Amino acid sequence: xxVQVVENVLRANDELAAINRADFxxxxxxxxxxxxxxxxxxxxxxxxxxxxxxGVRIGVIAGxxxxxRDADRMAKFTNHVVQINTGKxxxxxxxxxxxxxxxxxxxxxxxxxxxxxxxxxxxVGFDLGQHCKVGVFNACGGDDKAAKHPYIVRESSAIVLxxxxxxxxxxxxxxxxxxxxxxxxxxxxxxxxxxxxxxxLEAWLKWLESAGLxxxxxxxxxx
Amino acid sequence: MHxxxxxxxxxxxxxxxxxxxxxxxxxxxxxxxxxxxxxxAMELAWRAVxxxxxxxxxxxxxxxxxxxxxxxxxxRLFDADDYPxxxxxxxxxxxxxxxxxxxxxxxxxx
Numbered sequence: 132x133x134v135q136v137v138e139n140v141l142r143a144n145d146e147l148a149a150i151n152r153a154d155f156x157x158x159x160x161x162x163x164x165x166x167x168x169x170x171x172x173x174x175x176x177x178x179x180x181x182x183x184x185x186g187v188r189i190g191v192i193a194g195x196x197x198x199x200r201d202a203d204r205m206a207k208f209t210n211h212v213v214q215i216n217t218g219k220x221x222x223x224x225x226x227x228x229x230x231x232x233x234x235x236x237x238x239x240x241x242x243x244x245x246x247x248x249x250x251x252x253x254x255v256g257f258d259l260g261q262h263c264k265v266g267v268f269n270a271c272g273g274d275d276k277a278a279k280h281p282y283i284v285r286e287s288s289a290i291v292l293x294x295x296x297x298x299x300x301x302x303x304x305x306x307x308x309x310x311x312x313x314x315x316x317x318x319x320x321x322x323x324x325x326x327x328x329x330x331x332l333e334a335w336l337k338w339l340e341s342a343g344l345x346x347x348x349x350x351x352x353x354x
Numbered sequence: 355m356h357x358x359x360x361x362x363x364x365x366x367x368x369x370x371x372x373x374x375x376x377x378x379x380x381x382x383x384x385x386x387x388x389x390x391x392x393x394x395a396m397e398l399a400w401r402a403v404x405x406x407x408x409x410x411x412x413x414x415x416x417x418x419x420x421x422x423x424x425x426x427x428x429x430r431l432f433d434a435d436d437y438p439x440x441x442x443x444x445x446x447x448x449x450x451x452x453x454x455x456x457x458x459x460x461x462x463x464x
Contacts, residue, residue: 133460136371140363140383140456222356252390253356256454281437281450282388314426314449 144257147225151232151260158237159351160190161343162245164259166283167267168276169249172293172326174201176267176335177244179326181208183336187344190240192231194223194248201246211240222254223247241351242344251280262343263288266319270294274304277311284315289322289338296325357391360456361399364414365407368461376463380413386453387421387437417459422452 139145155162165173174193181189190211193201202214213231215223228245235243245261247254255264266287268276271294277284284290290312298305305323312321320338324331368381385391393416400414420433425441425448432441432448440446 132376132463134371134373134463135460136367136458137460138367138458140360140367140458142367143363220359222359224359253359256356256389256456257359278438278447278449282390282454285388285450311449314447 148258148260162261164261171269175326188241190243228259274308292323357395357399380462382415382459384417388454423448
């Protein structure tokens with residue numbers, strides 16, 4: 132006997148993500164899911180943001196298969212860090228974030244980065260309760276990566292291109308990359324920057340403010 | 355390999371729709387190409403999650419929706435089995451605008 136279903140396979144994940152999102156909203160936290168390949172500079176980007184925004188209370192959920200290394204790096208700049216080790220799973224799911232939330236004082240955080248497991252494919256389709264996804268690409272990774280990974284580009288509210296200080300040393304055609312991003316997602320701004328030198332960081336910080344951090348901070352001050 | 359998480363989610367969702375007293379025999383899913391689900395990997399993942407399951411062997415049927423591409427030159431929207439693909443107007447490099455659905459369509463029970 133056939134039973135018609137026609138339901139979203141990830142319904143359970145998405146329902147939990149909605150609960151996460153509601154809790155983030157209640158606490159006034161702006162949440163960004165950073166998705167990028169291993170070595171694309173996600174941790175370096177968060178470190179640079181932490182250093183450049185000392186007046187903003189920033190928290191981090193760091194997702195990796197193993198080790199505490201990312202959490203240890205960020206713990207130098209913020210007390211609000213939780214490391215999630217997924218073991219074999221190549222992406223974070225809403226349940227991982229729910230587990231991490233129990234280790235964070237959401238009322239003491241304005242901006243929460245979820246640093247997803249290094250992977251440009253698998254994490255994209257899993258809602259974690261974030262307010263926006265940001266795709267992280269890097270100059271050493273090749274200028275064709277946006278075209279090769281259309282899902283993350285289309286799902287991202289913004290794209291960050293890291294390691295621009297290395298552009299003189301690699302065969303990365305920045306215009307090819309930018310054109311591919313624009314063709315896939317005309318509304319996502321691209322932020323070429325270097326977490327190492329700080330070049331381009333200002334525009335990224337301003338975008339974080341305008342994308343949701345500023346509004347939530349303003350609401351917090353009114354309460 | 356996100357196919358494993360997806361296989362687990364399919365089985366969990368399918369179980370919720372099995373009528374009382376019935377036994378799950380097969381599931382049918384549809385996935386958009388943007389989801390980057392590899393069919394052999396999904397079959398392997400399905401075997402891994404249903405091996406030793408109380409239901410016994412449960413068949414997995416998969417449908418894949420074609421890519422929805424848009425030509426950057428003439429703007430035409432068209433379906434394609436592969437990405438990248440060229441537009442009929444001759445323009446190379448049509449870009450994907452979909453699809454990313456992931457649905458459990460139906461289950462078969464005894």
